Amino acid sequence: MVPIWVLAFASTVIADATTTAIPDYFQTSYGPYAGGYETGRVPFLAQTNPALAQPTYVPNGPLVTDIPVPGKPDGASIFSNMGNLSPYKPSTNGFGADEYPLPSGSNISQIHMVHRHGSRYPTSQPGVVDKINSFIQNGTVFTGNLSFLNSWTYQLGENELTARGRQELFDSGILHYYNYGQLYDPGSGLIARTTTMMRMIQSAEAFMYGFFGSKWTQNVTLEVVIDSQGFNNSMGGDQMCANAVSGQGKTSDSATSEWTSNYLQNATARFQSQTNGGSANWTVDDLNDIQSLCAYETSAFGYSPFCLLFTWDEWVGFEYNFDIQFYGNYGMGSPVGRAIGLGFVEEFVARLIQHLPDPSDGSIAFNTTLDGSNSTFPLNQTIYFDFSHDTEIFAMITALGLSQFGEYLSPTQVATNRSAIVSEVVPFAGYFLFEIIKAPYPVLEKRPQDSSESPYDTSGSNTTYVHMLINQRTVPLGESIPDCGKRDDGWCELQTFIKFQQENIDKANYNESCFGDYSTPSYGNITDGAIPSS
Template sequence: MTIASLLCVALPFVLTVAAVQSASSFAGSSVSAVFPPPGATITADQSYFPDASQVGNSGPTPTGAEPEAIATAPVAAANTNIYPLIAPQTPYSGTGTPFEIPPGCELEQVHLLHRHGARYPTSGSAPSSFAANVQAAVSGSGFTASGPLEFLNTWTYKLGAEVLTPFGREQLFELGVGFRVKYGELLNKFTDLPVFRTTSEYRMVESALNFAAGFFGVPDYQTSYHQEIIVENDGFNSTLSPSPSCPNSVNDVAGDLGGYATGNWTQSYLNATVPRLQQYVTGLNLTTHDVYAMQSLCAYETVALGYSQFCGLFTEEEWRGFDYSFDLDFWYGSGPGNPTSAAQGIGYVQELVARLTKIPLTTFDTSTNSTLDGNNITFPLDQPIYVDASHDTVISTIITALNFTTLAANGPLPIDRIPAYQTYRVHNIAPFATNLVAQVLSCSASSGAVSSTSAATGSASYIRFLLNDGAVPLTGISHCEAPDPNGLCLLDDFIQGMQERIEEVDFYYDCYGNYTAPPVSSDKIIDGRVPQ
């Protein structure tokens, strides 16, 4: 007799069958959504939303050569040995706590702030300057490259300036598709067409349109929402491009802090790289600026052309040095270490509070735009979904204004070495297509989704922020100090904390005051404010 049969004989049969429950009356029925809402038309308020040709102020728009990676790239251009160490010229990748809604919570509202997609270098930046140096050497005393740099003998500069690359367009389209999959159900709560915002620069408009095409579909996006294009230029207020409203961020007071920190570090980490590469070049005396441009060309050629021979020239240590140069540039230029950063980002915080409380803005004393923000058509307060497109440095200032102190925990950043422990990494904060999402959730106290220290009685509204799909701790914000495993804070507490932060930031003094910013070598600022 087998053991199985002995067990069957020895043990009584105790298996019970659960009571059969009747299926819900709606089981198997069809469910569909209707969007745009009935009666909502694109023409109703169209005069408030001029298109890009009417707004103008698009900035430079030269395009580069067409890519031909299928012929020019010897291998697939993943460059996994250096990504993500060429920030912020790299695509974003989600990290941290999963973005799924915690059990026991329901999504009420979502706010998206995203960067444009991959672009060509800015006009007159290091990559084009290096190309000009090579061309000048060829036209002058002659230029010859050998060894790993031999490709420079036939290399040509194929990059445009500032506009999106094909890959950049794809990034924003995919971001739109992904956002629809995650948050599309909220469209059912709209009673009118959404208003999404961007700035007037060409790559910003193109990013916004590609996002909309992914989110609403083609050709439906053309009639599914209103695209607000805010002028990005001197003399115009905009929370999505605040530097023209903050002179100290671009003048001698604080405009070059990031550049100084980066320049100092570049001289250090590339000190041995210059002579290593110089041995393969005659006719051009390489500088650290040239070598830094080569590293930049790796990133820009990859996102524009699909492959770059510059990528294989550098060691992992040199790539880490390049990566850290952006950390320094952002920390001291538009992050926690710059005395104007919180002031630049505080206008967006004011808009966020207005949207969360549904209370219109009545005071316009920062980078907010009284014409647009004071109008309930161009600045609606009843949307379940908000989408704003901006730049990497602007998102950096907004994160500083929001007081996400966990990102700044290891500051100030040293300018002569990479710290062993580092929390502020630009490749996590502001890569191409970076996105910061604020989720407003309704959670029950009994669900276990929120910690006992932050839970309200019954059901209450909470907020949390996802940076590239990773939850950001809100413990640096007043009234949100209690750690929460899902990054949640009671919405009322968060709003109170932001109202206090708005009062704390002295926009006029930080942006217009006559003061001397501390030298980078002794800069102890970690909250984006002028030391008081």
């Protein structure tokens, strides 16, 4: 049996005339499970921005992202190649579905959103920082493009959102207010969920401020779920999956090592040629860390000199490295990919059928204390806002059985036309969202191009659909769920979708995937996000 943990730390007691106990999972102050955090240097971009000297200067807005790296196509930005460190942007090319307006007469009745936190500081100091310091202490002198390292110091914080991260969530709240504001009933409050990590609370609060305004607490109760090992939490599913915690379920290490040795080979030689004296020796892992410093420093300070040190092709390689990593550690290439995201799927189905979660196989991938009560797991909301992490969201997409994001990624060459591009799926402040749409008749699988023609099959009756979006672009559900049909709008009939997900839950093989005694499979040997059932 899977061990079942529940919330275990004491309630906060507010002393007043009647002494009222308030559960800890309703507290939004930073408590014992907020994780370590530290604020970094305050930016001063007006004084430190070297881009001002460029003849083709483009004003920052607020970040300097117009970096003229060698080989960059016109109009492109390296910040589209930062993987999960990319600032938020809508998916550039979409996921293969045509985008249509809502047919006249149809109504969006409900939305379900899972939102990633915004741009943040690193969760820990990159290993290359100590290596650069040791180079300098041993007498190394940097020249050429690396000369700034002679006086560079590491000044990033840890775990907290940057100002850009706060902006991303605030802007997202405003965007979704414009898109779905009328779904909210002012006469009833919402319960929204986040986790105890500081960046998660900050993100949820910034989003709510954008959606509802400064008095958002009058509209929303923020349920803060413990995000730590030993506590069940569907928004932090890796914490309760033993083989995810141990790393046993991560298959990508060999593949990412092979890929970094490939795409950073020339860059390593280039760095070595600009490093004189001492015994300095750069590795591809060092340079991969340095590429991440470009993303982190830009988000924190507005500009980073690290960004100019790599070519366009090397930034494309950096992106692909994340794609391999997420595929092998949290996607269809991981034996725990489905298991990490399973709790959300169980909860999502429960909300759709308006029944508290009760998985038939006995696996517990969510918090039974909170999900066992309508007061903390409501079933009657028109809007559901959940906040989670990039790895968890990618695993949720895996657990939903969206195989179109689970194609094998070669570790020797970039797979073109792939759907699972991490910066397109889980950038900072990325999200997926399901609209539940009620139509008076079945909507035609092929929408008429002539707007004067009806989009409905008027011989049928009222029908309810699911419409999924990732970062403002439609996901064609029929690509992974054949019974949804080959619809050009990507929708799926609700009952068809529910039936698929109810059957899909068992594919996670939760107990064996999370608690089974197995060696880490070779990269590419797992193709369905779980240990196969015996």
